[in-house]
Amino acid sequence: MRIVAIAPHPDDEIIGAGGSLIAHARAGAEITTVHVVERDRSTLDHETDDDGFQAEIAKANDVLGVNHCVQLFCRSRDLLPSREVRLALVRVLRQHRPEIVYIPHSDETDQEHELVHRLSMDALWMASSRFFAEAGTEPSPAPTLVLGYEVWTPMHRFSHVQDISDVLDEKVEAMRAYTSQLRLARWDSAIRGLAHYRGAVSLGGGAAEVFDVLRLTPSAVSAMDPRNPGQEG
């Protein structure tokens, strides 16, 4: 099983889908994450330099079980719906050929999250088309499952629930690797609270992540269960 998680900013993939990614990694999946925007210099915490921030990313990736982390280093608040960014995403999709893709859901009110949702949806069809050879000549098969995850804007409707009760501590540990971000807000507490809320409402207890199913093919039913390793390769 191959998974790609596209995050507007480093740590968004943990907040929205970290538990699911850990469960997939434990089941032997190959996990690739994409960080589109680099951290914002205007809120640069002077206690953490660039090398320190890269060390935070590496530590979080270790906890998640990420195999490949692609950073596009787009400048914050300069992100445009450009061909360049689309092609960078297409390149990742054609190289890693994921069966499941995680992207921000469509109703995120944060502009960069909403833009990355649109860029990702565009890149998904571009990757499987015969055009755009500059991003790799071999079109990739369409993923069986594309899931929208929540970060800044909790979803009021969702169509897939993942029980993350047995990996919640690891999800929180991955978030805690980002010490620079926790100085701004206690995201470790926030994701624990949201997971318990989602667990209580959807499962009657425990912890959960919820998703908007953006694309589904018949073989995706088994792919949704991280305990099912699916096809090798």
Ligand SMILES: [Zn+2]
């Ligand atoms: Zn973000």
